[in-house]
Amino acid sequence: MTTHLHPAQADGSPRPEGPGEDPHRSLHSQTGPRPGEHPGRSANPLVKVAGLAWLEFEKPDLDRAGRFGTDFGFTVADRTPDTLLLRGRQAASACLVIRRGPRPRFIGPAFAAGARDDLDRLARGTGGTVTAHWGGHAVLLRDPSGFPVRVVHGIPELPTLPGRSPLPLNFGTLLARANVTQRPARRPAEIQRLGHVALGTTKFRATLDWYLEVLGLIVSDFLYLDGQRDRGPSMAFIRCDLGSVPADHHTLAMALMPQTGYLHSAYQLTDLDEVAASGEYLRERGYRHAWGLGRHIQGSQIFDYWRDADRLMFEHYTDGDVFDAAMKPGWAPMSVSGLAQWGPKATAEFTGGGDPRVVVSAIKALRDKGNEVDLRALRGLIKAMSS
């Protein structure tokens, strides 16, 4: 299939990678791990979670949250005076649980357990308690960064909603469409599902190891601070271990930052036209664009980032990589330019680089001895943000 779409490269450039070749080569990442480096997985995790179930937020204005939600491409699954549930179109739990609260903030993620027994194992291993939750069961944990992490099982799924099919595309002589025009509409996206959440933390290594040891997640790609590979990774793209079943390249992305908090979350759309045309719709509605369109390196997604009215960042994506458990982590230096293969230069709106609160957080993090932020790390992060 790949060779069919990419006939012989007459200019002698490398042929696109096919199955069985190392996808960590070239742009994706330079190298695999060196001896003694972080293996990117636990030899004996407590459980192996099956996926990311939903994300929980607090917002003071649920009407406003609902307007952004439907403009961004969610469907309202339920609304009470104090809770808003936003869903995608695939059969699953709601992607977003938004509770009325005093200020807009991310609370934490919920992961789906592979089996009911896993909740008992987690409760025994962490001192937690299994409770009834929304028709199923849940155990509430806390990661070393302080995020409450729910692991759930047996919660009834919302049924599939009909959704758009990918547009039929003509590729050179491969014609999928004759005597038919292409007219994708500028309208709200149809979100298929929740893809991943990205978090910043001042306790990167401790939190990374917790997700690998407790939830059995495995690393797809590590980034390190340029010139500081000796201190280990400073960012990780982490997926679920589903054995031979391919899983999203990352379900969780986590980076060492001067402040612990939510960076963004990402939602899958059907194709590139859907990402671009629904972005035009958001632009026409006056929402703040953060970065895009482009194609990432780690995960390969075609991406477009937006901020909601509370300045929380949300990503539309399509065409992401999926890896089975056999894939070992790649290693590459961390830089803003290294986040995309193509697309516009990443903006301060995306990186948060123009925000004066970053300086205050950095000073606070340096004073606080209970984290992994030191002057050398800060210098590395500043270099990464500007390279």
Ligand SMILES: [Fe+2]
């Ligand atoms: Fe993302």
